[in-house]
Amino acid sequence: MSGAHHPRHASRPSRVLTIALPVGLAVTAIGALWAIADRPAEADTALPPVPVVAMQLPGVEVGGVVAADPCADPVVTDALAAGDDEATIVAFGGGVAFRDAVVAGNAPCITLSDPARTWLVVNKTRPLAPLDFEPSGLDTVDLVSTTSSDRLRTDARNGLSALARAADVSGAGSIGINNGYRSYDLQISTYSGFVAAEGVQGADQGSARAGFSEHQTGLAVDVVACDESCGDIDAFGATAQAAWVQEHAWEYGFVVRYENGASDRTGYMPEPWHLRYVGPQLAAAYHEGGYHTLEEFFGLPAAPDYAH
Incomplete structure (x- = not known):
């Protein structure tokens, strides 16, 4: 002053x-x-x-x-x-x-490693602590789900419900989910399945190792387009729903976590279906600042590979 x-x-x-x-x-x-x-x-x-x-x-x-x-x-x-x-x-x-x-560095009471907070950043160099972290306050999503992983943290669940309603009202089409919260044990199984099918290198481009997954926080969700029926997540990027999500997700507290052209910073191939809840305040700052990864938003190093 x-x-x-x-x-x-x-x-x-x-x-x-x-x-x-x-x-x-x-x-x-x-x-x-x-x-x-x-x-x-x-x-x-x-x-x-x-x-x-x-x-x-x-x-x-x-x-x-x-x-x-x-x-x-x-x-x-x-x-x-x-x-x-x-x-x-x-x-x-x-x-x-x-x-x-x-x-x-002027906020000593804030840590980007607290898995209970919406400002958490987890990536290939920033594992969850503890590795088998399990969030509290998980609610079933009130949208069509193509798997049994249909829960999110309450704040993320409410934001996703509002997002899906707005997309439908806008004429973009219906949105469902493919995956929400996945436990540490389920993430082990999911990642192992990708390794068996694609090898470690291929798996690491599209699936997180257990303890390094945003899905384990209850703040991340893979969405799908559901018109007459729900499509695969791999087809989501070419849909009207994907275009709407890219433009409007921030209004409901979400960012598209793994954008096209950001693989050198995130370590993952583009996933237009993977939304990460950070809350309305941070999502607005992220959008208005023109950021494309949480790493650059919070001034963190790129995380293209695991340390080991």
């Missing part, structure tokens, strides 16, 4: 206050400044000279400058403690401010 100081009397000594404030302390500091400015003129003559003060409140040094730490704001800490990811991001100032704070 900065601004010009305009004393009421030329004879008054200058008071310079350098503050790095968390949001929750700003009102207190402003009130103190106004109290000084509003002293009666006759009282000013009795005041001793006020020295220049540098007040250093909680903050994090970024590029040699101490910036206010949003994690010191009680509104942020309360939202985190309540497990309310969207409220936490709003308390930061929205998706862009949240992303900027994380990338700058």
